[in-house]
Amino acid sequence: MMNKNPEHPLSDTGSSVDRSRDSRDSCDSRKYSAFKLTHQLITLDESNSDCIHIKKLFSSALGPMSSHTQIKSVHKNSFSSHLAKARLQSFKIFSEAVAAKSGGDAAAAGANVKYAWFGGSKEQLHGIVEFGFSHCSIPYERNGYGHGLYMFPQNRLLDAIESSMFDEDGVRHVLLCRVILGKLEVVVPGSRQFHPSSGDFDSGVDTLENPNKYIVWSTNMHSHVLPEFVVSFKAPFLNGCLGFQEPVMKPKSPWMSFPALISMLAKYLPPNIVVEIEKFHAAYRAKRIARHQLVQHVRQLAGDRLLLSIIKSNRGKEMPKATRKCH
Structure with missing residues (x-):
């Protein structure tokens, strides 16, 4: 069972694996399941406590838009393969190392473990669950916040949704991960930074107070991020329905091929x-x-x-x- 305080989830990291074969977590063929490509993800039943908690977290992060959103399924990373178990163990070890460096312990604030959202295509999220973030191609944005993996805090779910993509069924998908943030440093727009500025820091943010994004440097992508859940959903308001417009600019223009x-x-x-x-x-x-x-x-x-x-x-x-x- 997940920690009821998702901002400090590390003490329950192991329980996610221990309960992966719980009958309540078994796949339900009657439900929407877009992730049949991998055995790592299992479909959670609606009565499952993890599923209930993730749905509440998702709806709370969306705010008023949650009433216009239909959650189709919640999948959990079972960490069932040998490599997945190794990545889970590696995440624990790095959590303890970052906590020790800052003078704390992994169960406390030392490792600064948070939940964060990441949006992408179905195929991309499948690849991340199977192989981790290190295989991802991360484009450099000229006005971005350095060259790294951008992830979004719990209350910035809409930003992650902007990066998600429709699949063949018109469903979008976002990944919920645990992230070892450690000690944060502010990264300014237009920065070309691609690693911590010194050994005192671990990750970046756009602002220390109420950050809009976390920047996980490429050197830490594979060790500091643990993919745990995939939420699949339909959001008609993203299609211009219900009087809303898509919140991002699409690269189309009648005067630019x-x-x-x-x-x-x-x-x-x-x-x-x-x-x-x-x-x-x-x-x-x-x-x-x-x-x-x-x-x-x-x-x-x-x-x-x-x-x-x-x-x-x-x-x-x-x-x-x-x-x-x-x-």
Whole structure:
């Protein structure tokens, strides 16, 4: 059973594994289950205490928007494979090490373990649960907060949802993780930082008081983040329904084609990220993926801030009529 205080969950880390074979956690084929690709995730029954707690946490974080959101399922990482058990044990060891460095203990505030959200595609979250965050390709955002993994505090769930993607059933997915934050340092917009500025710090934030995002450096992605739950949901308000508009800017414009957009992105993104975007564009041109899937992938790789900045800068540069339609 999970700790009732999710801000200090470390003392119950082991219980998540011990209860993974509990009959109440068994897969229910009658329920929506998007994660049949991996045996690591099990579908929680609605009566399961973890499921109830995660649903409450999710709804509380959404606030008024929770009444317009339908939770389809909650999956839990069973940590059943040998590698998953090793990652769990590694997380405990690093928690204790960070706590000891700061003069505390892992069960107290020393390791500064928090819950944090991460949004992505179904395939991306599947890969994270199977292989960890270290295999992820993290694009550098010119106006971002350094080169690292951006995760969002419990009360910033909407920010994580902005990074999520629809699957083939119109369902979105977010990952709830435990994160070893340790001692935090403020990272300013536009920073090119990619590791702690000194041995005194462990992670970054945009502001120390009520942070909007946590920055886990690439050096710590595999050891300081533990994926625990996936929440799958439908949110009609993200489609412009119920009088609401999608809260993020999509990279589409009647006067900017995708080739032009990619050309601009190449000025700011690493070559390997641009190559990935070009692959998705080629897949779209070959009709292997839909346009909205291309848009979602470009948003995930480039980041909304950079896309919005590029589109705004080109808003007044009207192209010839023959090239107005996005390709």
